[in-house]
Amino acid sequence: EPEVTQTPSHQVTQMGQEVILRCVPISNHLYFYWYRQILGQKVEFLVSFYNNEISEKSEIFDDQFSVERPDGSNFTLKIRSTKLEDSAMYFCASSYRQGSYGYTFGSGTRLTVV
Amino acid sequence: AQTVTQSQPEMSVQEAETVTLSCTYDTSESDYYLFWYKQPPSRQMILVIRQEAYKQQNATENRFSVNFQKAAKSFSLKISDSQLGDAAMYFCACLDNTDKLIFGTGTRLQVFP
Numbered sequence: 001e002p003e004v005t006q007t008p009s010h011q012v013t014q015m016g017q018e019v020i021l022r023c024v025p026i027s028n029h030l031y032f033y034w035y036r037q038i039l040g041q042k043v044e045f046l047v048s049f050y051n052n053e054i055s056e057k058s059e060i061f062d063d064q065f066s067v068e069r070p071d072g073s074n075f076t077l078k079i080r081s082t083k084l085e086d087s088a089m090y091f092c093a094s095s096y097r098q099g100s101y102g103y104t105f106g107s108g109t110r111l112t113v114v
Numbered sequence: 115a116q117t118v119t120q121s122q123p124e125m126s127v128q129e130a131e132t133v134t135l136s137c138t139y140d141t142s143e144s145d146y147y148l149f150w151y152k153q154p155p156s157r158q159m160i161l162v163i164r165q166e167a168y169k170q171q172n173a174t175e176n177r178f179s180v181n182f183q184k185a186a187k188s189f190s191l192k193i194s195d196s197q198l199g200d201a202a203m204y205f206c207a208c209l210d211n212t213d214k215l216i217f218g219t220g221t222r223l224q225v226f227p
Binding site for chain 2: 048055099107
């Protein structure tokens with residue numbers, strides 16, 4: 001069964017550093033998403049992406065965050081200057097149509113900011 | 115704004131028994147979609163079941179079924195013949211009209227042999 005692949009599975013970074021979280025969505029999917037889950041809390045929407053541009057973004061997705069689909073296969077989330085409160089599990093997801101059939105999520109990247 | 119509420123932080127069930135996880139939601143949309151996702155210890159989010167709000171028939175996927183009460187805005191998940199592998203966090207979610215999922219806070223399900 002096709003999968004959404006995320007790398008790395010765990011990343012530790014120092015506060016103030018830039019991180020890039022990488023995702024390879026399912027190949028024929030057109031809609032892409034990032035969500036995050038702070039430990040012990042609910043899963044929160046960050047951003048959706050379609051046709052090479054952001055469709056929606058949440059209040060969390062401020063100027064420190066950016067997304068890119070640089071080569072038609074990868075979908076990346078960049079955090080420019082990490083803060084301690086950015087420590088969370090970050091999930092990438094994709095879908096062929098808009099999410100009414102449910103997205104396929106990746107297995108997540110655990111980001112730890114120290 | 116849409117909200118999703120899961121009032122049971124933890125539930126437990128004995129293997130082979132049936133358990134029901136509760137979820138209520140609030141939306142002003144007339145057409146929407148509801149989901150249950152499972153998050154095992156590996157932390158991956160796995161789609162369990164989906165329900166289209168305009169369909170009255172309750173969705174079923176093998177041992178998993180929902181009780182969708184649109185007027186009451188209730189969307190509970192029933193797991194029949196529970197297995198040890200069903201132990202996980204279960205999240206109820208509603209898709210809003212901007213194509214984003216709004217999640218509840220989750221219910222941790224323990225399954226005892």
